[in-house]
Amino acid sequence: MYSLLPTYGQRHIEIEQASGSYVTDTAGKRYLDFVMGIAVCGTGHRHPHVSQTLEAQLQKVWHTSNLYNISGQARVAETLMSGTHLTHAFFCNSGTEANEGAFKLIRKWTNKTKIVTFTKSFHGRSFAMLGATGQDKVKAGFGPMVSDFVHAPFNDMDALDIIDDETAAVWLEIVQGEGGVVVADSAWLEALQAKATEHGVKIVVDEVQTGIARTGTRFAFEQTPLKPDVVTLAKGLGSGFPVGAILTAAGAEHVFTAGSHGSTFGGNPLAMAAAEATLDILFEADALAHVNAMGARLRAGLEQFVDGETFTEVRGLGLMLGLVATQSVAAWIEQLRDAGLLVVAAGPDVIRFLPSLLLTEAEVDEALAIIGHVITKEMVS
């Protein structure tokens, strides 16, 4: 009897071993991994520095709770926010938890309830975040939703008129991940920032998928005119160890008081060891330059498949890229897996690429060769 709730549908393979950009399944088949736990293992699988840092921490202390000081939290917070306008951090365990905490923060900070989010956004599966998410399929059967989220069309100038004096916050991804790897236009973001400033509205940037160097800068908002009041993080922050964070700009530090928010596991010594080691690697200028170089190489290679008929464009930033098709990509994802390349869909018609941020040129080229082989075969047949 199958003993798990069927939330993930059928799972075809189990990965038994992983190293760098490669994984091996229980049948001994090796794959080039361009999913990386869905944008989680930015340092690749089992990076030696992360592994050694975690092993050293395992010999000291695993968990203490936030009843006691955990000095790694201050170090990770300072590394995350150094050189930005952000001043304070709270650590938790996932993207949903970071967003849920940010939601509480915004409610208490602004004393208002209207929050503008965008169609096709994804912010998590807790009740507030189901309300925030601009996709009906995740809400089906769970109503009524947490109210006062208003969904506006993404990248639509006129839609910004919905931001008014009653609005607590406008909440967005810079690159919509689950929604199809859709990049926010710079001019639109400039107008959004201006509207928010005009009406005293907070800006929350959900960097759960885009953060921690994935888009070629430490945070995606650094490539935009936005000055967010709140940034949420998770996925890439712990290289596979669950870590989430809320980062805040000046003014937020007085909103939560002792007892108004918390997390038993949040920011525990193991999580902070994983985050510290991850940032040692990915926040280096060389690593960011590498993400941009490999992103450009992958993008250029993918653009060769854009023929206007089967594939229409390549979207994304850095090493968060999507190849947009005119039809469902589900069959290709399976064929690519069988051919030795793991990729994940973003919506029904986009093949999403989220490789290790440290991957090599040869690994980019290997992926492109597999894609070329699978797609050409499909186009001919």
Ligand SMILES: Cc1ncc(COP(=O)(O)O)c(C=O)c1O
């Ligand atoms: C932009 C964004 N926000 C929030 C989440 C939810 O994060 P988690 O699954 O860690 O709760 C995700 C997950 O895909 C995401 O992509």
